[in-house]
Amino acid sequence: MDNNMTFKPADYKNPQPVRWCPGCGDHAILNSLHKAMARLGVPPSQTAVISGIGCSSRLPYYMATYGFHTIHGRAAAIATGFKVARPDMTVWQISGDGDGLAIGGNHFIHAVRRNVDINMLLFNNKIYGLTKGQYSPTSARGFVSKSSPYGTTEDPFIPAELVFGARGNFFARSIDVELATTEEVLVAAATHKGTSVVEVLQNCVIFNNGIHNPITDREVRADRTILLRHGQKMLFGKNNEKGLVRDGFLLKAVTVGEDGYTMDDVLVHDAHTPSNFLHQQLAMMDGKELPLALGVIRDVDAPVYNEEIDAQIADIRGRKGFTSLRDMVLAGNTWTID
Amino acid sequence: MTDKTEVKTLDKVVVRFSGDSGDGMQLAGNIFTNVSAGLGNKVSTFPDYPAEVRAPQGSLSGVSGFQVSVGADVHTPGDLCDVLVAMNPAALKQNAKALRPGGVAIVDIDSFKEADLRKALFATDEPFKELGLDAQIVEVPVTTLTKAALADSGMDNKSILKCRNIFALGLVCWLFDRPLEAAVNMLRGKFAKKPAVFEANSKVLQAGYDYGHNIHASVSTYRIESGEPVPGVYTDINGNTATAWGFIAASERSGRPLFLGSYPITPATDILHELAKRKDLGVKALQMEDEIAGVCSAIGASYAGDLAVTSTSGPGLALKSEGIGLAVMAELPLVVVDVQRGGPSTGLPTKTEQTDLMQALYGRNGESPVVVVAPSTPTDCFTMAFEASRIALEHMTPVILLSDAFIGNGSSAWRVPEADELPVIKAPVYEGGEGYKPYDRDPETMVRQWGIPGTPGAEHRLGGLEKDFETGAISIDPANHERMVEARRRKVEMVAYDIPELKLYDCPDADTILVGWGGTYGHLRTAAQELAKEGRPVAFAHFNYINPLPRNTREVLSRFKRVIVAELNSGMFADYLQSKFPELEIKRINKVQGQPFLVGEVVAKVKELL
Numbered sequence: 045m046d047n048n049m050t051f052k053p054a055d056y057k058n059p060q061p062v063r064w065c066p067g068c069g070d071h072a073i074l075n076s077l078h079k080a081m082a083r084l085g086v087p088p089s090q091t092a093v094i095s096g097i098g099c100s101s102r103l104p105y106y107m108a109t110y111g112f113h114t115i116h117g118r119a120a121a122i123a124t125g126f127k128v129a130r131p132d133m134t135v136w137q138i139s140g141d142g143d144g145l146a147i148g149g150n151h152f153i154h155a156v157r158r159n160v161d162i163n164m165l166l167f168n169n170k171i172y173g174l175t176k177g178q179y180s181p182t183s184a185r186g187f188v189s190k191s192s193p194y195g196t197t198e199d200p201f202i203p204a205e206l207v208f209g210a211r212g213n214f215f216a217r218s219i220d221v222e223l224a225t226t227e228e229v230l231v232a233a234a235t236h237k238g239t240s241v242v243e244v245l246q247n248c249v250i251f252n253n254g255i256h257n258p259i260t261d262r263e264v265r266a267d268r269t270i271l272l273r274h275g276q277k278m279l280f281g282k283n284n285e286k287g288l289v290r291d292g293f294l295l296k297a298v299t300v301g302e303d304g305y306t307m308d309d310v311l312v313h314d315a316h317t318p319s320n321f322l323h324q325q326l327a328m329m330d331g332k333e334l335p336l337a338l339g340v341i342r343d344v345d346a347p348v349y350n351e352e353i354d355a356q357i358a359d360i361r362g363r364k365g366f367t368s369l370r371d372m373v374l375a376g377n378t379w380t381i382d
Numbered sequence: 383m384t385d386k387t388e389v390k391t392l393d394k395v396v397v398r399f400s401g402d403s404g405d406g407m408q409l410a411g412n413i414f415t416n417v418s419a420g421l422g423n424k425v426s427t428f429p430d431y432p433a434e435v436r437a438p439q440g441s442l443s444g445v446s447g448f449q450v451s452v453g454a455d456v457h458t459p460g461d462l463c464d465v466l467v468a469m470n471p472a473a474l475k476q477n478a479k480a481l482r483p484g485g486v487a488i489v490d491i492d493s494f495k496e497a498d499l500r501k502a503l504f505a506t507d508e509p510f511k512e513l514g515l516d517a518q519i520v521e522v523p524v525t526t527l528t529k530a531a532l533a534d535s536g537m538d539n540k541s542i543l544k545c546r547n548i549f550a551l552g553l554v555c556w557l558f559d560r561p562l563e564a565a566v567n568m569l570r571g572k573f574a575k576k577p578a579v580f581e582a583n584s585k586v587l588q589a590g591y592d593y594g595h596n597i598h599a600s601v602s603t604y605r606i607e608s609g610e611p612v613p614g615v616y617t618d619i620n621g622n623t624a625t626a627w628g629f630i631a632a633s634e635r636s637g638r639p640l641f642l643g644s645y646p647i648t649p650a651t652d653i654l655h656e657l658a659k660r661k662d663l664g665v666k667a668l669q670m671e672d673e674i675a676g677v678c679s680a681i682g683a684s685y686a687g688d689l690a691v692t693s694t695s696g697p698g699l700a701l702k703s704e705g706i707g708l709a710v711m712a713e714l715p716l717v718v719v720d721v722q723r724g725g726p727s728t729g730l731p732t733k734t735e736q737t738d739l740m741q742a743l744y745g746r747n748g749e750s751p752v753v754v755v756a757p758s759t760p761t762d763c764f765t766m767a768f769e770a771s772r773i774a775l776e777h778m779t780p781v782i783l784l785s786d787a788f789i790g791n792g793s794s795a796w797r798v799p800e801a802d803e804l805p806v807i808k809a810p811v812y813e814g815g816e817g818y819k820p821y822d823r824d825p826e827t828m829v830r831q832w833g834i835p836g837t838p839g840a841e842h843r844l845g846g847l848e849k850d851f852e853t854g855a856i857s858i859d860p861a862n863h864e865r866m867v868e869a870r871r872r873k874v875e876m877v878a879y880d881i882p883e884l885k886l887y888d889c890p891d892a893d894t895i896l897v898g899w900g901g902t903y904g905h906l907r908t909a910a911q912e913l914a915k916e917g918r919p920v921a922f923a924h925f926n927y928i929n930p931l932p933r934n935t936r937e938v939l940s941r942f943k944r945v946i947v948a949e950l951n952s953g954m955f956a957d958y959l960q961s962k963f964p965e966l967e968i969k970r971i972n973k974v975q976g977q978p979f980l981v982g983e984v985v986a987k988v989k990e991l992l
Contacts, residue, residue, distance in 0.1 A: 058843075060855065089838040094682070097846075104843050105856065110835040112685050113845030114678070115708050121643075121675035125682030125690070126835075128666055129641050133686070133835055151678075154671040357661045364662040369630045372663060373798050377571060378617045379420040 050085050053078035058106050069220030069246035070099060073167065074106055076223050077136070080230035081109075086134045093136045094123040096143035099174050100167035100246070103138045117148030120155040123162045124349075131350045134234060135162040141182040142172050145201050149181070156210035158349040159238040163230070166203055166243045171252035189251075203243045204327035204341070208320050214240035215327060216340040219260050220247060225271060225338055232340045238348045259331040268331040272339040274315040277307070280335050287311070288326075288334070295325050297334050315343040394453025395606055396460030397554060399547075400477045401469030402439055403432055403446040406547035409572070410467075411448025412793075413551055416618045417564045418452040419795035423606055425618070426451045426760075426904060427793045428459035428978070433648075433732045440493075440501035445476040452558070452606055457759075457904035459792065461980040465557065466517075467550050469493060469524070471502035471509050478513045487517040488553060490546065492525035522593065524549050531589040535582050545586040552590020558606060562591055612797055620793035621760035621785060621901075622652035625719060628767025629691055630663055631799070635768075636775050636807035638689040642667040643679030645698065648731040649787040650721035653693040673698040677705035677718065684714040685844065687811075687834035689771055693719040696738045697728065699782075700745065706780050707746045710870065712844040713821070713830050715774035715809065719767070722786040724976040733976030734788035736900055739954040742782040743929055749867045751874040753777070754928040756784040758903030761796040763789060766926060768804060769881075775809040777877055778829050784928070786950075788978045789901040812840050820844060820854040828873035878930040884938050889919035894944040894992060899925035899955050902979055906948055909984035916985070918992060920946075925955070936963050944969060946991055948984055 056078045064070045081091065091109035095101035097116035104111030110133075114122050123137040137155075144152050144166050155162065171189065172178040178191035182203065186195040207215045214236045216229035226244060233240035245256045259268045270280035270288065278288040279300075287310030288295050298305040315323075323342040329335060366372040397414065399407040408429055419425045430447040437444030451460040462482040468474035470493040481487060487510075499509060506512050510519055528549045532542045548569070555562060566584050573580035619627070633640035644654040644667065657667035666683075670676045677692040684690035694702060699720045709716040722738045724730025742754045753773050757766035763785055770781040812818050812831040818840040823830050833840030842854065850857035851865050886895075888910045896913075898906040903924050910922035923938060925931070939945050939959070947956040948971035956970045971987045973979060 087838065088841055090836060092686075092835055104845070107843070108841055110685075110841050111843035111845075112682075112712070113843065113847065114681070115704055115846055118674060118678040118705065121670060121678035122682035122685075124670075124675075125641065125643055125668070125679030125684075126686045127682075128668060128679070129639065129683035129686035129688045129690075130835060150671055151675055154675070353666060357664055357666070360661045361664060366662050368634060368801065369627060369663060370798055370801055372660075373617055373627070374615065376617060377416065377568065378615050378798065380615050381422055381611050382613050 076226035400473035490524035556594030626656035632771030641683035756900035
């Protein structure tokens with residue numbers, strides 16, 4: 045960590061006690077966020093953290109920045125208004141899988157489509173925690189919960205797929221316990237101009253403990269996940285012995301040096317390419333046949349909503365030159381009575 | 383005007399233009415209104431258009447109307463019209479009842495062929511007789527004459543037919559002695575980018591005028607008296623535009639940038655349209671993905687330090703309820719405009735009602751008080767939008783502005799205020815000093831300080847959870863909750879000391895008072911004046927401030943033996959007043975037809991209750 049930082053992680057941290065359950069994955073994400081903010085160096089007074097409702101949405105109370113804990117599902121819309129009004133502020137928006145993808149699904153996709161410059165953190169624990177254990181829109185088909193005692197009869201959303209469907213330009217993924225990776229992708233998300241979506245696989249220790257274990261357990265994590273970095277080979281495994289290669293239009297995991305595959309066959313990650321074809325395939329890998337992708341999967345520049353609004357205002361004001369409402373009205377159709 | 387014509391002098395006249403929704407009746411009506419206002423007349427308009435964008439041509443459901451009252455002392459668009467322009471049989475049939483007995487009906491006789499009569503479901507070939515029309519009927523071959531006027535224009539038939547409305551306008555201008563220069567100027571502005579269309583229309587306008595001149599022997603013409611308006615610069619404005627401009631003025635006088643988060647909904651969409659245009663004044667108007675996002679983006683902008691507004695109609699207000707509750711809890715300034723229409727549900731989207739009063743006052747979960755205000759007239763929309771913004775910003779509270787379709791779409795002449803005529807709005811912005819606590823209140827007004835993001839030292843967390851009265855931290859303490867409920871209630875009540883007292887109009891010494899609120903002002907005030915003329919005097923009071931009520935309300939109303947509340951719903955304001963002042967004997971005049979009051983019906987009903 046850089047010792048010359050203007051701000052320390054503690055400068056973003058509220059002295060109030062954190063009230064999440066002991067062992068909840070949220071604690072780790074909060075720590076990573078404080079560290080990422082310190083690395084970014086944006087003053088707490090220039091930072092706003094806006095959330096909806098749910099366990100994860102309590103996060104603003106644990107910040108020393110500006111914060112707004114709003115209503116269920118609406119954080120993306122509130123953050124959009126905030127950012128358009130105050131493009132000088134850095135805006136973080138915190139949601140869970142229920143808040144962001146169920147009740148707030150509409151606002152989520154439209155914020156991504158508009159490409160407003162906010163950083164969205166999606167805490168995905170595949171369960172409703174605050175209401176004590178109902179299935180969420182990311183729970184797998186057949187998932188048994190209090191509201192699906194015989195298993196769900198519906199398919200889940202895959203958050204990345206929604207982001208690409210909404211023509212998103214930044215998507216990254218991490219796991220709560222991967223503190224360094226979370227910090228790294230949060231910094232990248234904040235640096236990216238436009239809507240950045242960061243999905244963090246988070247463990248709900250009370251109602252869905254171990255839901256991500258098949259991927260995140262220490263013994264299997266190296267083989268079932270891959271950390272993608274722009275410009276680097278797509279390698280994974282305990283000793284980076286495995287890689288991703290093209291297989292027709294699809295991807296395939298191989299061991300370098302086996303079956304005739306060499307390092308030259310292993311793909312190099314290009315997060316900046318405008319086409320989202322390969323990004324989608326990477327993001328859809330689920331840790332079974334192919335490793336679950338972590339890191340920044342897509343990071344592409346595109347016109348930013350709030351900047352376009354400001355540019356249009358500057359242009360039109362420059363051309364019309366009105367200084368006040370009265371000025372504007374008098375330039376139109378009026379008559380004078382003496 | 384020639385001496386052969388019978389000239390009647392009137393203190394006001396009512397003209398109704400009607401035709402197919404594609405016939406340009408709104409344009410003809412608007413130009414006539416503007417020309418009259420420019421001559422110093424008072425004007426009041428009522429566009430009456432169908433919900434369908436384009437119903438089948440010539441059908442009864444596709445009739446679009448525009449009524450305007452012009453004169454010296456005009457408060458309403460008038461009950462019945464003196465002159466009806468009907469471009470086809472359907473328009474005549476739909477509007478025949480709106481014509482005063484003995485009035486003038488101008489019809490395009492070219493559109494009264496058998497097929498046209500069938501489309502309008504006439505049973506016979508004698509439409510005037512079938513309708514029992516008691517009128518001077520002026521049969522004008524508008525289509526033929528328009529075609530003749532443009533025979534050499536090189537325009538195609540379809541484009542030529544589009545000018546028929548302007549021929550009718552020219553004829554009406556002759557009838558009311560309106561010089562054509564101003565109308566020509568307006569056409570030039572309207573068709574600035576289509577010089578050929580402008581040329582054609584001004585030619586047809588003149589042709590219509592000349593036609594009137596040539597046939598004048600058979601019709602009476604009118605001279606309209608002018609009042610004595612306040613000197614100044616005037617423009618024609620409808621209520622929705624006035625609302626939008628009121629917000630811009632409030633933004634200028636408060637120094638807070640203006641933000642609108644909205645979603646299109648009839649009849650409120652014109653507020654979004656106008657503010658979207660006003661990027662030339664720095665306004666940020668966002669068309670969001672739904673009504674909820676409209677209010678939520680505004681709440682985000684309000685937290686960020688803007689004057690934040692969301693505009694909607696009744697169904698949208700229902701969707702915004704939870705968001706408004708958040709603004710109540712977070713004590714953020716927010717203006718919610720509800721341009722009321724007929725309900726419930728989708729109801730009568732293009733028609734007017736006052737049926738959202740209870741929703742505005744009480745339509746949220748928990749104890750959730752907000753300020754509710756309502757403009758009286760199209761131009762009053764400017765004043766009350768400014769007032770709603772002033773109260774929201776100075777008292778840190780959501781304010782609901784209850785406009786309606788009648789005044790939102792209606793227009794009248796508006797005097798442009800001078801630069802410093804409006805008061806400065808001073809929001810309680812935290813400017814450093816002692817440590818910032820978000821819920822630190824002024825002990826008297828209960829207003830908290832506004833910590834604008836970006837201010838070092840004012841970092842704070844707001845939210846929908848109950849907060850501690852002192853520290854602003856989350857609190858579930860029972861006594862604290864009650865204290866906060868009381869603080870929020872008292873804050874809104876204290877607004878009563880920052881608004882004008884209730885005014886009495888007309889006959890303050892009568893034993894009966896007629897009471898109204900919001901967009902019914904014109905009809906009720908005129909009814910009170912008519913009653914005085916008939917020797918049945920009543921006092922009149924009109925409420926623009928609904929919650930809180932003006933602080934002298936009880937004192938004023940208790941002076942009268944009878945209080946008659948007239949409103950376009952089943953008695954919501956009457957119930958509200960009764961709940962506040964159980965001792966009053968309140969009688970009611972109610973109408974829920976999607977239509978404004980008629981002065982005549984209010985007069986008759988008041989007489990029944992006297």
